[in-house]
Amino acid sequence: MGANSIWVWDHFFPLFGDLDAPHFEGWTLLSAMAADTERAMVGTMVTCNSYRNPELLADMARTLDHLSGGRMYLGVGSGWFERDYNEYGYDFGTVGSRLRQLEADIPRMQARLKKLNPPAIGSLPLLIGGSGEKVTLRLVAQHADAWNTFGPPENYERLSGVLNEWCAKVDRNPADIERTVSIQADDVDDVGRYIDAGADHVIVGLNSPFGLEPLNSLIAQRDSLG
Numbered sequence: 001m002g003a004n005s006i007w008v009w010d011h012f013f014p015l016f017g018d019l020d021a022p023h024f025e026g027w028t029l030l031s032a033m034a035a036d037t038e039r040a041m042v043g044t045m046v047t048c049n050s051y052r053n054p055e056l057l058a059d060m061a062r063t064l065d066h067l068s069g070g071r072m073y074l075g076v077g078s079g080w081f082e083r084d085y086n087e088y089g090y091d092f093g094t095v096g097s098r099l100r101q102l103e104a105d106i107p108r109m110q111a112r113l114k115k116l117n118p119p120a121i122g123s124l125p126l127l128i129g130g131s132g133e134k135v136t137l138r139l140v141a142q143h144a145d146a147w148n149t150f151g152p153p154e155n156y157e158r159l160s161g162v163l164n165e166w167c168a169k170v171d172r173n174p175a176d177i178e179r180t181v182s183i184q185a186d187d188v189d190d191v192g193r194y195i196d197a198g199a200d201h202v203i204v205g206l207n208s209p210f211g212l213e214p215l216n217s218l219i220a221q222r223d224s225l226g
Contacts, residue, residue: 001215001216004041005040006030006042007042008033009026009046010027011026012083012087013083031064034067037071042064042072044073045203047075047076048078048079050079058108059116061120061124062120065121066118066121070120070121072120074126075128075146076129077128077130078098078099078102078130079098080095099136106126125146125178126143127144127148127180128146129147129149131149131150137166138169141166144177146179146180147179148182153196156181157197160197163177178200179198179201180200181202185206185207185211185213185214187204188214188221191222192221202218
């Protein structure tokens with residue numbers, strides 16, 4: 001179809017609609033997608049840091065990088081969906097404890113990636129998802145190659161400005177961070193507004209595996225912009 005990237009979430013149950021509908025594990029699905037495609041980047045939007053040891057997560061991402069021929073994003077976040085935690089036996093903790101865990105684990109992932117043999121064959125960009133202005137955006141400025149959040153264009157632009165402020169504080173060039181935004185199918189006509197707000201990469205969520213009209217619209221808008 002011509003999409004630039006393909007993403008899966010890292011949840012164990014549906015988030016809306018029939019909450020007990022059929023559902024599969026995201027990393028396993030992404031492995032199949034990586035092996036069955038040739039051009040599009042693939043990634044997790046985003047992996048919950050709480051669910052896997054950070055060294056293991058780095059190894060999983062490196063393996064998928066090889067399966068995809070170097071087309072993998074490692075997208076991570078601190079987690080929020082309590083049902084996942086409760087039913088799979090993870091400690092839900094608090095927002096603060098999950099953010100502290102993410103902050104501690106990111107350097108462990110990065111260190112493991114440097115040790116793995118063979119190393120990643122692509123750039124394996126680290127994407128951090130979230131909109132927390134005090135911690136998450138600071139972590140993006142310190143560590144990430146890419147950032148993702150969602151929300152209306154006006155708020156996206158404001159948050160992007162906060163990220164720029166954090167970049168100045170940690171002496172990071174804000175242009176080095178790819179700005180991605182997740183939108184829903186109903187928002188696909190607002191792509192131009194997100195680009196004007198600073199988004200480099202627009203990702204549309206599909207509610208059905210066969211409802212590809214929003215993706216077709218997004219691709220057409222991308223192509224019209226050259």
